[in-house]
Amino acid sequence: MALQGNLRDFTIIQLLNLVHLARKTGLLVIETPEETAQLGFLDGRLTFARLGQEDDGLCTVLYRRHKLTTSQYRQMQSRQTTMGDMELGLILINSDILTMEEIINAVQEMYVEVVRRLFTLIEGFFKFDAEAGLPEYRIPVSIELENLIIEGSRQIQEKEFLQEEIPSLDMALKFSDRQGMDIQKVNLxxxxxxxxxYVNPQNTIKQIAKATKMRDMEIRRIVYSLIQAGLVELIRPTGALPGTVKPMPVQDHDEQRSLVNRLIDRIRSI
Amino acid sequence: MSAQTVKIVVTGPFNSGKTEFIRSVSEIDVVSTERKITAEAEKVKSTTTVALDFGRITVDDDLMLYLFGTPGQKRFDFMWEILSEGMLGFIVMVDSNRPETFREARSILETFRAYAPTPYVVAANKQDMPDAWDLEDMRVALRLEPKIKLLPCTATNRDTVKAVLLELLYSILEEMEPQHD
Incomplete structure (x- = not known):
């Protein structure tokens, strides 16, 4: 089934994580208004990456990484049009210009660089095609995605962390009841x-953000630091209506089980 | 004496199928306060639930199950905590065709978990559609642990809705069993 969507809603990190965990094989194509990126995977490892129409032939990759001199580059470049990267790589190894390890490292670095550049994309249509083959002329590499995912995650880690710590801006704040706390003496x-x-059980965090003209992330960061400092606590805003449905009987476990079993029997009979 | 009432909350992003889900099993016409949508970004359908959906299943003279659907649009999320009070468990509806809503579904799930540590299941709705994501992919995307039930569902199909409700009730029963280390 289709694995497609928009990066606006489903980040590149989430996509890499999905490919990694599900050990997927195929080609991920990301189309943005500016360019198209292609990432190839084999069993959840990165095997290929390309961004736009950049010249990413082996000679160019090696030259940019100072693995080839200008004269070597010019010499090899003329062959690039008729040879694939594999053949060029073999020539370089057999000529004792580079080792296989140096070539593979350079290619891997280039692919990783492409993925890093994709971290900044916030808009773009993506489609994962499990049937698409990878370009045969490329030198096959196999890059673990874990480190890339960790690196990319760090960039959005703070944002996600704060959202988890403060899941709803509809909560209010109250000063904590710590003995001896004097807010006037705290360095803020x-x-x-x-x-x-604005800390008051009647003000939601959202209302405070509006009053102080702060964006979601700013207010979350400040509220989190105030909570960590023990100055304030999260509470439900006063005035919220109490629930009208009786909770489960909490004491009697047999009664609870009986109640749930009756519900099960009833649902089955619908 | 009035009947014991218990409730299950059906939550999820806008247009994930909460109203249809409740409608499929409720013995009363779902009390739904749908209004025309005003926000441009949310004009996927012409109306949405602005207050809440309410369905009922009578078990017997002494017991009734209420099904509450949460408002579909983000700006009504102040209702969530009120609705979550005293709930037996909750169901997170996710539209399998709209990966752009997965992140919001995850956020809603975490918010409800913070409100009440009750059992929950995730219903992958619209699995009958050709572009529906695979359950395994959805599990990864939603960051669901293996122990969390992710169930295929078509909200307009009573049998699949029943299956989701039953799985939630089984989870609630399991939760009641004594924990052994």
């Missing part, structure tokens, strides 16, 4: 003071 930044001045 201007932004933190702004937030502190």
């Amino acid at each position: 930044s201007v932004e933190e003071w702004k937030v502190v001045s």
Whole structure:
């Protein structure tokens, strides 16, 4: 079935993670208004990467990484049009210009660089084609995605972390009941003071953000630091309506089980 | 004495199929307060649930199950915590055809988990559509642990809806069993 969508909603990190965990094989094509990227995978490892129409032939890759001199580059470049990377690589090895390891490392570095550049993409249609083959003229490499995923994740880690710590901006804040706490003596930044001045069980974090003209991430970061410092606690805003449905009987486990079994029997009979 | 009432909350992103899910099994017409959508970005369908959906299944004279659907649009998320109070468990509906909503589904799931540590299952809705994502892919995308049930579903099909409800109830029963290390 289709594995496609938009990077706006499903990040490149999530895609790499999916490919890695599901050990997928195929070609991931990402189309942005500016360029098209292609990433090849074999059993969840990166085997190929290309961004746009850049010259990414082996000679160019090696030259850019200072593995070839200008004269070597010119000499090999003339052969690039008729030979694939594999053949060129063999010539370089047999001529004792480079070792196989140096060539493979250079190709791997280039692919990793392409993926790194994709981390910054926030918009673009993606499609994973499990049937598409990889270009045969390429030197096959096999790059573990784990490190790339970790690296990319760090960039969005803070954002996700804060969203998990403060899942809803509809919560309110109250000063913690710590004995001896004197808010006037605490050293806060201007932004933190702004937030502190609005701490009140009746104000949601969202309302505080609006009043202080802060974006979601800013207010989350400040609220998190205030919570960590023990100054404030998250609470439900006062005035919220209580639930109207009775909770499960919490004491009697047999009664609970009986109740759920009755529900099961009823659902089955529908 | 009035009947014991218990509730299950059906949540999920906008247009994930919560109203249809409840409608498929409710013995009363779903009390749904749908209104015309005003936000341009959310004009995938012409109406959405702005307050809540409410369905009912009578078990017997002493017991009734209420099904509450949460409002579909983000700006009504202040209702979530109120709805989650006292719930037996919850179901997160996810549209298998719209990966752009997976992140929101994950966020809703985590918010509800924070509100109440009750059992939950995830229903992969619209699995009958040609572009539906595979369950395994959805599990990875939604970052669901293996122990969390991710169930194929078609909200308009009563049998699949029943299966999802039953799996949630089985999870609730399992949760009640004494824990052994």
